[in-house]
Amino acid sequence: MKERLERLKVVKSLIKTHRIDSQDSLLQLLAEAGYSVTQATLSRDLKYLKVGKVADGHSGYYYTMPSEEERKESEKHSIQDFLRGYVSVDWNESIVVVRTFSGHSDSVALAIDNMGMEDVLGTISGRDNVVFVALRKGSRGDDFIAALKGKIPEFDPE
Amino acid sequence: MKERLERLKVVKSLIKTHRIDSQDSLLQLLAEAGYSVTQATLSRDLKYLKVGKVADGHSGYYYTMPSEEERKESEKHSIQDFLRGYVSVDWNESIVVVRTFSGHSDSVALAIDNMGMEDVLGTISGRDNVVFVALRKGSRGDDFIAALKGKIPEFDPE
DNA sequence: GTCGGCTTTGGATAGTTATTCAATTATTGC
């Protein structure tokens, strides 16, 4: 299973250098490059890489890598959303509880989701201005908080 | 068929302001906004608008408007639409009035919208082959015209 | 070693989106 990362790189470069309009055709290119996988796996790879499919407007569709800029831009928005709603955090070994201003729990949860943090398994936003962040096995609340600080300089609990 | 351009604008703004993960859910939002169409039509709209569907990496997929780079191509279309409809311009301190060929006011207004110009507050297209372009405070008609010339080499009033 | 947990994968399939085809509605040219 060591091949996976290698394959991801190849997928990435194929998408950058070719105009690919379906997973099947990408599958072929991959096969030519020596990586035989199924469409199911490829679909997962594309999801992982955040590859997008867009129309050129007339004749068809093609896959594209997210630009670095876009990624940063989107993260900036997430950070803004987070800060706008954030009131306080607490945590234990496996759950982080974020309190938010009234009506902000949804946007804060979404923001955390969109930051794409390793530690985060998922979030739910409650009715009560609270967001629960479930952490991936092996991650502790401290890890998450540390990672969040890394992403958001203005964020400093206590 | 007058509704189409109007609908396209609504689709665009819905995509910018919501996290939409399927055409069906967008269809619902559209219906709430008063536009009842089928998935087939929506698919065509999205193709026309070059809307993309990308993964956030973890939890799902969402639709997104094309980013700067990708928009170059689309801007070319807008320029074509503009030139195809354009007859003459006049302006004062805060409003630019564009006269167009018969039936082109909608497409010219949309084109101006889509060029995403700083100076532009908004546009309306009248029945009478005229488009009003409202300028942002601090912008003057001359600024707008200059910016337009910058974008469209073939465009030269008088 | 081998047991147990986590990851990765393929086959099958569910789910989603694009397109075909026919009908309808606008538009253009007399």
Next chain:
DNA sequence: GCAATAATTGAATAACTATCCAAAGCCGAC
């Protein structure tokens, strides 16, 4: 006005993509 032409649309369906589930594969702890 009318006829011819082009645009737009919905229903049905084809095409494509994501996910479920079961089956390995890959560790590390014993």
